[in-house]
Amino acid sequence: MNENENTETPASDRDLSNAPDMIVCEGVSKWYGDFQALDEVSATIKEQEVVVVLGPSGSGKSTWIRCINRLEHHQEGRIEVDGIELTNDLRNIEKVRSEVGMVFQQFNLFPHLKVLDNVTLAPIWVRKKPKAEAEEQAAALLERVGIPEQADKYPGQLSGGQQQRVAIARALAMEPRIMLFDEPTSALDPEMIKEVLDVMKELALSGMTMMVVTHEVGFAKEVADRIIFMDDGQIVETGTPEIFFSNPTEDRTKLFLSQIL
Amino acid sequence: MSDLNTTGVEGTVTIKPAPETPKLPPREWLKENLFSNKFNTLLTLFSAAILLMISRGLLSFIFNPERQWGSTSTNLRLMMTQAYPEEQYIRVWVSVAVIFTLVGASMAIWNAGSRVTLRRLGSFLLSSGVVIDILTLLAPFSGQAKIIWLIIGSAVSGAGGVLLRVSDKDKDISSLTLVVATLAAAILSLWIVPFGHHSFVFERTPRSMAETGTVALTTKLPWTIMVVIGILAYFLGKIVMNRFPSKNLRPTIIGIWFLTPPTLLYLVLRDPDFDMGHVLNTDIPIFLIFAIAGGALLSWFTRPTTGEIGRVCAALVLLAGFGMFFTPMRMIIRILMLLLATFALAAPTFAGDSKTRRRYVLAWLGVSGIITWLVTAVNTPSTIEVPGDFFLGGISLTLLVAIFTIVISFPIGILLALARTSKMPIFRILSTWFIEFVRGIPLITILIFFSIMVPLFLPKGMELSEVSAIVIGYSLFSAAYLAENVRGGLQSVTRGQHEAAEAVGMTTSQKTFFIVLPQALRVSIPPLVGHCIGVFKETSLLAIIGLFDILYIARNVIPNQTEFLGSTRENLLFVSLIYFFFAYQMSKASQRLERRVGLGER
Numbered sequence: 001m002n003e004n005e006n007t008e009t010p011a012s013d014r015d016l017s018n019a020p021d022m023i024v025c026e027g028v029s030k031w032y033g034d035f036q037a038l039d040e041v042s043a044t045i046k047e048q049e050v051v052v053v054l055g056p057s058g059s060g061k062s063t064w065i066r067c068i069n070r071l072e073h074h075q076e077g078r079i080e081v082d083g084i085e086l087t088n089d090l091r092n093i094e095k096v097r098s099e100v101g102m103v104f105q106q107f108n109l110f111p112h113l114k115v116l117d118n119v120t121l122a123p124i125w126v127r128k129k130p131k132a133e134a135e136e137q138a139a140a141l142l143e144r145v146g147i148p149e150q151a152d153k154y155p156g157q158l159s160g161g162q163q164q165r166v167a168i169a170r171a172l173a174m175e176p177r178i179m180l181f182d183e184p185t186s187a188l189d190p191e192m193i194k195e196v197l198d199v200m201k202e203l204a205l206s207g208m209t210m211m212v213v214t215h216e217v218g219f220a221k222e223v224a225d226r227i228i229f230m231d232d233g234q235i236v237e238t239g240t241p242e243i244f245f246s247n248p249t250e251d252r253t254k255l256f257l258s259q260i261l
Numbered sequence: 262m263s264d265l266n267t268t269g270v271e272g273t274v275t276i277k278p279a280p281e282t283p284k285l286p287p288r289e290w291l292k293e294n295l296f297s298n299k300f301n302t303l304l305t306l307f308s309a310a311i312l313l314m315i316s317r318g319l320l321s322f323i324f325n326p327e328r329q330w331g332s333t334s335t336n337l338r339l340m341m342t343q344a345y346p347e348e349q350y351i352r353v354w355v356s357v358a359v360i361f362t363l364v365g366a367s368m369a370i371w372n373a374g375s376r377v378t379l380r381r382l383g384s385f386l387l388s389s390g391v392v393i394d395i396l397t398l399l400a401p402f403s404g405q406a407k408i409i410w411l412i413i414g415s416a417v418s419g420a421g422g423v424l425l426r427v428s429d430k431d432k433d434i435s436s437l438t439l440v441v442a443t444l445a446a447a448i449l450s451l452w453i454v455p456f457g458h459h460s461f462v463f464e465r466t467p468r469s470m471a472e473t474g475t476v477a478l479t480t481k482l483p484w485t486i487m488v489v490i491g492i493l494a495y496f497l498g499k500i501v502m503n504r505f506p507s508k509n510l511r512p513t514i515i516g517i518w519f520l521t522p523p524t525l526l527y528l529v530l531r532d533p534d535f536d537m538g539h540v541l542n543t544d545i546p547i548f549l550i551f552a553i554a555g556g557a558l559l560s561w562f563t564r565p566t567t568g569e570i571g572r573v574c575a576a577l578v579l580l581a582g583f584g585m586f587f588t589p590m591r592m593i594i595r596i597l598m599l600l601l602a603t604f605a606l607a608a609p610t611f612a613g614d615s616k617t618r619r620r621y622v623l624a625w626l627g628v629s630g631i632i633t634w635l636v637t638a639v640n641t642p643s644t645i646e647v648p649g650d651f652f653l654g655g656i657s658l659t660l661l662v663a664i665f666t667i668v669i670s671f672p673i674g675i676l677l678a679l680a681r682t683s684k685m686p687i688f689r690i691l692s693t694w695f696i697e698f699v700r701g702i703p704l705i706t707i708l709i710f711f712s713i714m715v716p717l718f719l720p721k722g723m724e725l726s727e728v729s730a731i732v733i734g735y736s737l738f739s740a741a742y743l744a745e746n747v748r749g750g751l752q753s754v755t756r757g758q759h760e761a762a763e764a765v766g767m768t769t770s771q772k773t774f775f776i777v778l779p780q781a782l783r784v785s786i787p788p789l790v791g792h793c794i795g796v797f798k799e800t801s802l803l804a805i806i807g808l809f810d811i812l813y814i815a816r817n818v819i820p821n822q823t824e825f826l827g828s829t830r831e832n833l834l835f836v837s838l839i840y841f842f843f844a845y846q847m848s849k850a851s852q853r854l855e856r857r858v859g860l861g862e863r
Contacts, residue, residue: 071760098766108761112779112858121775122765128565130614167761174765 016225019046022178022209023068027077030063030233037063038074039233047177050210052220052241055230056256061213064230065180068211069100082177098126101171105183107163109155115142115166116151119173127174134173141169145199161192165199172203179203181212217260221245229253313399320400322830332825333835338479339818340836343654343809344647345530352532353657354483356525361491363521367514369498374437382434383424390418437495444488451481520631522664527638531652534644540637544593548633551597555604555629556622562608563618575605593636597629604628610770639729651728654809656839662732662810663797669736670796674743675782679773681744682751692744699741705802707734712806731806739796746788750781783858790851794844811836 023045119138145165393414582602680692711734762772804813815832
């Protein structure tokens, strides 16, 4: 990761104050039975912004990110994605989902389909793209994530890192405006983490709006515009990586950083 | 992005083959696996004793001079097709020829067969020769027969031994060649040995009236032709595959396989008495109206830009379909309307570019055409005159009912399983009730109900033969069980798969059709095949409602013939062999299928 620091401007130096809002959360709360997973979470994410969500496990990071494309339903507050409010209206959900790409911790590739078909399925049937066009695009995306030669294999024949890169290509094939990453490297062997993070870095530099739940501090320092630290379902502290890591204000943040750094 | 392919993690890895497990010489193999300690030795001896006693009992049953095997061989035709008229028998052979052609072509197109090393073949022959010899010693043969069989066994062993000695380690032979060789040997034996006359196995005066060689005489030429046709079809398939390789080849063959049973039944075997005037004036015009209007409607529904109005219209078609189904009018109109409603309901799922839409409309034309033809065929009387309720009996009736039941109950069962796991309460409750109700009733009750009661309840203008009614009842019964098997598969699809499909924006039906069902069905292959085998075997209950299935013939018909009074046990043994043959083939096919679809999994 060192070679990038010399050649490219850190993403956090960009000025995004004039960019339009992409994701707006106001007082989002969610309960699982009696357990409150999210407690009045409010945040605004700008277009092209890269936000890394940190926090101890069970702090509600994943729940929050999954609420944003309505894999989980929030019970109070409002979430607006690109101007569309998430309600029970099926049409809104489908519209939001086709604009928001999601990458999962466990990859969740479709094991019965070849890699190429994993990537083309949604463009063909959801976006109604002609098959030839979708395949051309898929080939280009697989090239972009660095595994063009694996198109005819099944997911089970690939390594974890390769599978996660296919999952990124699958999400990108829908041409989303926002990408959500839910602990994308947590299920990977250490030597495969870098290849996935490299792809995510490239994506961030290309101007994609990204929300990343991760434990990769190096990635957060290098790529994030903003860090959001969560604990007990609440946002405890937000800030640019420089300030967040060197000079945190809250005690809980300090405790967390002392444990992971 | 150029520096992404950095590490050597994903480079092609050269795999070093695992060292071969050294093969133990026979003596040590025996010692290690059968006589490794005192307890195992005891167990081995005990099992061997039991095995010997069973074999001896079975052999002395089979080769007992009291046995009337002539009752089986003389009545082979009765067991195959019951009273199908002699002068029309060419129709049966044509059907068999069609099936052999398809089998041959499919084997070529699916690259059936594997390589068998000559050493494996050699050791197989060696051990089977030894088994033959042992069985001969156990069997109650007279001196001469015993010597003949001992010679045969030793010859087989010897051939195996020679193969083991002579052949290289890596020399192999196609398993298809072996199958053809076996078939050829069987047919050659038809030409040489006068089957249908049973005294050749042991000396005694035949008590039966069986003519010498009846079976061989009537079937040796047809069977030879069948095998030749199968081989020719295989090579034809190979040629077609090499000359015109096409993605559509396999789907086409699968389609033909699905069309074959109704075609053979309604066009070839049943020899329908079509009223051409009626067909031209009513059936074809009705079909054309539905084909054209329905095609246009579906083409509009599947256009991505149609949107909300299309969904509303599709819902209206669905309502109209159900409404019309319960209104008295021509059956064909009701069924086509219901079919159109189903297609309309699924249309938003398959909306897409012009190619996709054309394919959807073509599917509609194909399915509606087949359904029209089937309904017409069912309502056309047969010209084949036989005593009894149905023109077929024996194994062909068994297979017919089993095949139709399995094919019909599959889609119904899948729909029931989907309904039972659906979020919509009405579907869920209705499906659960149906499944639990049907599973709570004995199959015999359902068969009796459908054969006696249903024809009374049918609306005017609708006729159903007894066998059709039974197939429908049996299909509903089978679908309820099948649904539970499929539901198990549905539940095995992980939440992550659902979420991944939802996250890329798929609708519920797209998710079900493209992601969930393929994985669920793959997981359910073993229980589904087990279910199919069950359906096949339980067709023997047809005897209870007065149809002549093979078990009924073996148990009640043949033992009552004056020549073969009391020959129940022989025929039951033979029939159980036939059941076993088909069930075992299904089981084998399922294993192959599991291997094939397991491809993507590590």
